[in-house]
Amino acid sequence: MAHNVARLRARLSRFDVTLRPHLKTGKSVDVARAVMASPAGPATVSTLKEAARFAEAGVRDIIYAVGITPDKLGRVLDLRSGGVDLAVVLDTVEQAEAVAAASREAGVRIPALIEIDCDGHRSGILPTDVEKLTAIGQILATDAELRGVLTHAGGSYAARGVAALVACAEEERRAVVDAATILRTADLACPVVSVGSTPTAHYAADLTGVTEVRAGVFVFFDLVMAGIGVCEVDDIALSVMATVIGFQREKGWILTDAGWMAMSRDRGTAKQAVDQGYGVVCDLAGRPYLNLIVADANQEHGIIAVRPGSGGVLPDLAIGDRVRILPNHACSTGA
Missing domain, CATH: 3.20.20.10 (Alanine racemase)
Incomplete structure (x- = not known):
């Protein structure tokens, strides 16, 4: 910051x-x-x-x-x-x-x-x-x-x-x-x-x-600003800490307790060259996992998945593990 x-x-x-x-x-x-x-x-x-x-x-x-x-x-x-x-x-x-x-x-x-x-x-x-x-x-x-x-x-x-x-x-x-x-x-x-x-x-x-x-x-910057080219992803100084609460392995999902109430429903990157879903998933140190995003969200549940078409793989996370999620729009997430 x-x-x-x-x-x-x-x-x-x-x-x-x-x-x-x-x-x-x-x-x-x-x-x-x-x-x-x-x-x-x-x-x-x-x-x-x-x-x-x-x-x-x-x-x-x-x-x-x-x-x-x-x-x-x-x-x-x-x-x-x-x-x-x-x-x-x-x-x-x-x-x-x-x-x-x-x-x-x-x-x-x-x-x-x-x-x-x-x-x-x-x-x-x-x-x-x-x-x-x-x-x-x-x-x-x-x-x-x-x-x-x-x-x-x-x-x-x-x-x-x-x-x-x-x-x-x-x-x-x-x-x-x-x-x-x-x-x-x-x-x-x-x-x-x-x-x-x-x-x-x-x-x-x-x-x-x-x-x-x-x-x-x-x-704070955010993913929309990074998509415009005003900042780099590494400049983003705001994240939401989420906890892994479950899996839908056959669907390639990791479930967390950070849905759109935590992230906001802002999907500002949807109109950009790279759609970041509801946010980019990082480890606790803030390092993004390769091609891992919050692909969908309910009120209290976030659905982590690999970016479609990327060929990426899900990280080895367990129930109770925590991740950080970088937001699309810092103002709405911060609110």
């Missing part, structure tokens, strides 16, 4: 940006303190429960990076009243109006970032939508606080090869910089220009105009 953190810090040191790590991956105060620039942050979270937990541990600079809804604004105000600079994210006029109304009622300005759609992956405003960007910006600037713009290059998870990853990073950068320019042209302040994904953080060639980089899975 320490190597992974140092690697990204070293890479970003060549740019004039701040690393704002996403704490949803580790969900741990100790891990958070290892990745943040200081015990006070900055940090990113995916739930208000995470925000509250890390606030209790002294984190004071937090972005709640999931679209805000009116029913959550009371909790946001509570956290802010406790000394946490908690900012929210939105991409609609309706959300902006709700944030503005809550700010007026409370007599404090809630900071918000406008989410930008850089690659069609999920939510956000297109960086060319001048009308919507300025409408939201004006609402926030009047009664709340326009903190800036933010995007996530989720499409980078489908990229293959260095050139494609570099292109994703530039597409991500260009989108938020263009959006920030639109806001500033309309005389709206845009101090924060935030990008974020582990693949683009490791392959960005230019971050001109960007103020901060958000990334989360880099701290």
Whole structure:
């Protein structure tokens, strides 16, 4: 883990940006303190429960990076009243109006970032939508606080090869910089220009105009990241320890007590060149067995088998033996 953190810090040191790590991956105060620039942050979270937990541990600079809804604004105000600079994210006029109304009622300005759609992956405003960007910006600037713009290059998870990853990073950068320019042209302040994904953080060639980089899975890495080419399998710093509980020898199965409740149901590698099932099986020292994967999973049972077509053989394991399983997606397994 320490190597992974140092690697990204070293890479970003060549740019004039701040690393704002996403704490949803580790969900741990100790891990958070290892990745943040200081015990006070900055940090990113995916739930208000995470925000509250890390606030209790002294984190004071937090972005709640999931679209805000009116029913959550009371909790946001509570956290802010406790000394946490908690900012929210939105991409609609309706959300902006709700944030503005809550700010007026409370007599404090809630900071918000406008989410930008850089690659069609999920939510956000297109960086060319001048009308919507300025409408939201004006609402926030009047009664709340326009903190800036933010995007996530989720499409980078489908990229293959260095050139494609570099292109994703530039597409991500260009989108938020263009959006920030639109806001500033309309005389709206845009101090924060935030990008974020582990693949683009490791392959960005230019971050001109960007103020901060958000990334989360880099701290542990996982099989999806290895499949993209962002890391090696040996870099993966998170595993699930499982115990052998049975066999179906005629089927070539070893059964363990780590099913999808332990591993998660994320099958992110299924669309990659090498399908790793529900995870790669290793010995207790973390050394992968050759072509051995969790081929299938039930709620509490994992089915270990040799990768189809590999010609591999099952290891000689006994009831009670333990193995480590590397996950497809560290964030969901860690949760």
